[in-house]
Amino acid sequence: MGIPVFILAGLLVHVVFLASIFDIYFSSPLVHGMTPQQTPLPPPARRLVLFVADGLRADSLFELNSNNTPQAPYLRAILENNGSWGISHTRVPTESRPGHVALIAGFYEDVSAVAKGWKENPVEFDSVFNESKYTWSWGSPDILPMFAKGATGDHVYTFCYTAESEDFGAQDAAELDTWVFDHVKSFFNSSRSNQTLFSALNEEKVVLFLHLLGIDTNGHAHRPYSKEYKENIRKVDEGVKEVVSVLESFYGNDGKTAYILTSDHGMTDWGSHGAGHPSETLTPLIAWGAGVNYPQKVTSQLFEDNFLKGISRSFNYVKMRMLLFAQADIAPLMASLIGVPFPLNSVGTLPLEYLNNTDHFKAESMFTNAVQVLEQFKVTKHMVKKKNVSLNNNYCCTVPLSDSEQINFLKKARLYIQQQKYNEAVSLCKTLINLALEGLSYYHTYDRLFLGLSIAVSFVGWTTYVILVIIKTHTNLINYQSNNKVSWKFLLFLFSALCILAFFLLIQTSPWTYYVYCLLPVPVWYAVCFIYLKNCKFHLMCVVFSFFYRSTLTVGLLVFAGWPVITQLWVQAKVLTTLIWTLLCVLLAVFPLMPVVGRESNIPLVIAAGLTTLLISCFSLASFSRGEYKYQSKEDLKVYLYQMFSIALSTYVVSSTHNSLKNKQGLPIFNQIISWMTLAFSSALPLLSPTLLFQRLFSILLSLMATYLLLSTGYEALFPLVLSGLLLAWIQMEQEALQHYGLSLKPKLAVFNFAYATDITQFRQLHLDDIRRSFFFVFFIVTAFFGTGNIASVNSFDPASVYCFLTVFSPFMMGGLLLLKVVIPFVLVSCAFEAVQVTTQLSSKSLFLIVLVISDIMALVSCFSQLFLLGKFAFSVLSPPCSISHYVLVMSLTIFMMLMNGLAQLLTTKRLELSRRTKHHST
Template sequence: MLLYIIFGLLIHFVFFASIFDIYFTSPLVHGMTPQFTPLPPPAKRLVLFVADGLRADKLYELDENGNSRAPFIRDIIMHKGSWGISHTRVPTESRPGHVALIAGFYEDVSAVAKGWKENPVEFDFLFNETNYSWSWGSPDLLVMFSKGAKRNNVFPCSYDASSEDFGAQDVTKLDTWVFDNVKELFRGARNNQSLFSKLNEDKIVFFLHLLGIDTNGHAHRPSSRAGHPSETNTPFVTWGAGIKYPQRVSAQKFDDTYLEEWKLENWKRHDVNQADIAPLMASLIGVPFPLNSVGILPVDILNTTDLFKAESMFTNAVQILEQFKVKMTQKKEATLSFLFTPFKSLSDSKQINILRKARSYIKQKKYDEAVSLCKELINLALKGLSYYHTYDRFFLGFNVVLGFVGWTSYASLLIIKSHCNLTIGVSKEVKKPSHLLLCSFVALGLLVALFLLLQACPWTYYVYCLLPLPIWYAVLREFPVIQDFVTLLLTNPPNHFVGYLLLFILGVEVLVVSFFYRYMLTAGLIAFAGWPFITPLWTRAKSTSLSWIFFCLLLAVFPLMPVVGRKPDIFLVMGAGLLVLLLSLLVLTFVIRRKNGFVNEELVLYLLQMLSVVVSICVVYGTHNSLLKKQGLPLTNQIASWIILASSLVIPLLSSPILFDRLFSILLSLMSTYLLLSTGYEALFPLVLSCLMFVWIYMEQETLQQSGISCKQKLSTIQFACNTDLTQFRDFSLDDIRRAFFLVFFLVTAFFGTGNIASVNSFDLASVYCFLTVFSPYMMGALMIWKILIPFVFVMCAFEAVQLTTQLSSKSLFLMVIIISDVMALHFFFLIKDFGSWLDIGTSISHYVIVMSMTIFLMFLNGLAQILTTKKLKLWGRPKSHLI
């Protein structure tokens, strides 16, 4: 069993990592020649202001009195420079956004996960090419563009990371700190001749990173809904030497209605992509374009000669073409000549012809034609870069899909072998093909390895291409099982087999669609509420059935509610805590009556857990009020929060191993932590979910009794025990497929019940303010992940009880769950996008990652649930027979 778990984990880790090799490898290449415009630049120095978190609609719009919120910027738009919208991509974390601005390329998704503080890949950026660059702002950001500098020409100046406190009284101090230190630099130059000389050189950059707006946004949340287009529209205002003055126009057309709203319809608007700003800055001060930039120079903004515009665009085209050539050469060298298919739209001859023609246009002073031709070359080169970047995608994707299908087939065969009572003759005739099969797969593996070796493929290619071989070998070894199972289905098919199969397929599709539309979970829960009516449950267990219907319908409300975090309501959190206390009192009374006496340590434990809930309510209220008054996070509240979190996984181990008692103890402990991590109605969600889980356990026991299997114990006396495997009690049935589907559905509901986790905006930092307010991405991320996992733990613990009460091997049910999850994962593998809006790309990645993480975490959560339900620690060393 242990070997099987390790093998399963390995396979799923490979499947999980595969999308980053197939869809999201770094697009960067190295070895290009720097390109710069061979004409005097219009500016000696450049100042780059980045107001992190500032949206275009908030900067440009007028207030209720018709006045601008930023009069200085408004004056520049109307009298001094050019303006527009910089179209970013989401997720808009500082890391990829600033890389796009300063380096000119959009960093791949996997790089974001490698940390804010280091460059996961080497890339060229604007500061590299300057004589000197000074930067001020956040330490997490500035370090990226100082450690990566080729020469000692970048001088970062950052405040301490502890200054990024979301609960601070005034986070605008982050921005005033930047301006104060800029002034200090220039004051210091008066008495420092070396610094004075550097500041007066040409080709220098000053970078001011202003984090105050972004920090305020995290602390107080924006007003728009999650994933709103406004979040990807940032203001772009530029003025000074080399920049066009404002242009009056009578009319201009854009796809949005912003111009009328902002009263700027008569001022020429210049929209750019975020990556276009890097080549613009490079051309203004006359430094080489960043080598890895894919930005297109917005020549319409330049106030220079037509010759300078044409030469700059020519430089831009050659710089991107250089990347294309290097990429093509790398791919050609790594592919067998008879298999290599070049990008036909940009052959060597076509490159030369376009470059010659563009140079000829410039000599003939046909500058507009030269610019247009260079743009055509850039677009072809970008398409070619994409072509070679995705060259191996189909080949790798095919191998991963092959592995997916093989693994699912093998897991299905394991269930069939264990529970279908198939009679398979073990004869020599059966063994001979197995030996031949092994030799065939070994030979095939050697051929695949040789093929990859000749092409100098990365080691990960060997994993993706060779992994399906042992999987399919294991499947084909069981060919007699497949034959017998098919024969069994044809000769003696189970009742309503086709109907069950169609219902299963429909259920999986509902789960897949629910990732895009949360209300599908509501539809599923309403369908679940009707379950008792199509079975004898309604007549035999009416009270339990009514409870099931009530909690299904109550839980169905949550997916219809807005995403958590938009409108915090601390009183709902406190109300959830009070409901937990009320439920605790009722349960406590019931248990005391049931036992006609009570174990001392059990009483202390219940009271301690109830006290923990009370403390959580007080901490949430106190922290909320303190932050509202901008007094920061009280130390006592912070200490209490961490103590409750640390004890939440230990206290349940002290409770009685009786099924009901242990599950309720787990509920109390984890609810204490969940209350501390809640900001609104989501605090009620795990309470309703856990109540439904309790009813589910009772419903499954009733279902088992109706199927003719006797239950020797009542739920009030059943105990969780280690190493329980009840395989010998009964075979797998179609009802067990339903149980496995219920588990997956409840897990997906636990994930999406209170928000769209696929959207980055659902991660509301206010959730962790009871624990810390100073920015710490890894600690905050860990706390938010634990918040997500708490409902998972409830569901998994309930599933442990279902396995115990239904007398089926945990291995078989767990395998069925893995199969359902993998079928969903295969859906999302085909739906992954690396084109279109970055929101679409990010969502498609999130869906796949969520399902694969769920599959991997299921193994971890299954182990955690077993520990929480089966382990028992003694309190004060007393035997549990002592009664009050």
């Protein structure tokens, strides 16, 4: 198999491996065809007002200030005298879209839906808004349209401010909430002169939704403990008080309005969210008004959770109604209060502790909740049984919910209600809900094990195949005799296996992706068993590399520091090179010990990184002006000087921008233009520089460093400098290590020219040191990813990193810039690896194949088996790293390395000539 075909095949296989995680683990939980369920008794409220304070932490609202005064006096008085309070627990990813879906629709949306954006729906879903008679909503254009588009009919109305208003650099983000409160008050005042609107507002089953984004925006921009964040909470408190007053006046204090205030997610101390820290997952709930329980006094209440201890001290005399109930439970609570059908796909359990109603109403509501969840279970079970035709007769499930058992549960619960044994009915309904939810999960994930095993078999087969390619092509460890004859019996067996698998999938009406996952092992293992193993005898040793915690990178780098001494390489290498290698390994080892997240912005460190880069550039310029390093033309010198100017300009822009934002003067338009221009030209400038090794590598560093400075907020700005220094020392050390084999050396690295590098596969076979070189590359790649942060965790991203480019909320644009920040160190490592390959006289294919094997083993051993076979799931690798994001990271890493291999060759070998061609000296 030729190199282009092999690379294409490898790329396609790994794309399948990556895509499988989204198809197997991220399939939509929604089913359709259920019958709406509604409590038959009259509801306590005619209307519901839902306040969602986006990004509001539970402790920020409930805990007292340093002077023992409440942060939100009005809401504090409500929960002490008029309503109930508690803490809801959100699920990861703790983002706005899934949080609002859980609150309003009652189910936890497919994680991949976050990638669809906030405004669009991958699938239509039912919600409390959809079931209402009318819903009016005010707030962000990123949230409100989602529920309007998901509603049937024309009864959900939205009033949004412009997207440009969501500016992290604005003078006061609390104005977003003020806009909402002002427009609600204006809306009700104007409705008195509009008879149609007035009549609609006085209907029953009405919902008013106020989405308050200011707290979230201020949290991102200034952190949750800032004056701006706390002041925004106070303004929300005042706004809620004013809106309640307007509504009570409008409805004549009829006592038929229920109020709920909560949040979609919390926020970390460093102003981000997305993962599973308690500061992100624990959100407040305050409910009051029609149908809501009054406060209950207690002598004390203490919680074991450290995050909740401060809250318990603030409320040791007002009982929390429920401790850590699920966020999805709020949807059935809202439906019960105004008497609308429970959302069809809701998986929430009605929190009865919040209801102020008769035991009969509570029992009927719980019965309705149970039937609604059971409907989903029945539809899902029917769909799976219909698809799995061969299993219809002997279909087993670990959940004891056969058709007869379902009927018995419902009959018994109905009998208890008729006999006024309401507590027994409620208890039985809760049991039925739990069983139905367990069964729902069982049938939803029914194909997961089968598909996971298929991918695992393919994964092992592909890794084995690559190992055999390396051994056959680049070593003398096997005796291979070419034999292209394939038995017709084997071909018949292969064809029969494919037909049986395809027929099995066909009768189950499986999607086309299932065919890919299940049929892929056949050609992969065919290549292993009948192209190589049929005629091979070999001895093989496997080295498994994996990583779990960032601190292990420090240990690895410290071991690397002693590598020249351990291997006695320092005898051949220059003393200065050895000392530089050791020093830079120790310096780089410090970065994984720095805070992953939670750090405050430290712009002086960014400025220091920029000035340090300029200082190094000046010394390099002196070297590039004389001797072996000398530039060949004035154009080359101009490019270098322009890159130095870009570094200086980026340093100024970072300082100027953050000073402007600190003074709440917004993002200067000049700074924004310079930032985007720097980003646009940074990728092209290295192609204008000489292709001499050190000059080209240093040009790549300067261009990427200019962009990286603009995306930095603290100590991470120094990371590329230290990493690049270590990589240059690595290149020098690796060339000197070739003396172990008595190989003829290439010319001095100072005059080595990438443009004249030829394919040197014929010069030598693989040695054990080449495995170590590949291991070093993988280790440096992992260090580049995790050296300054945890890129697999959503809440590691600091929005302040992109403030030089934009401050108006744009999730995909911001995400793209943050991804670029992650990729820049990756590019530096890839280019250094390209230099190592050509200077050590080794085929790029052979060394890259070893890297591919190491990466695949990382994915297979460290997380793949636990992910698919043990079913462990955690979205963030801040928790144990055997998780969805860890698997996606390793698969993306492998695919990136394939793509970056070509990019590194482009950046190091190609040259653009904008003027006359310069004369090159042959190496």
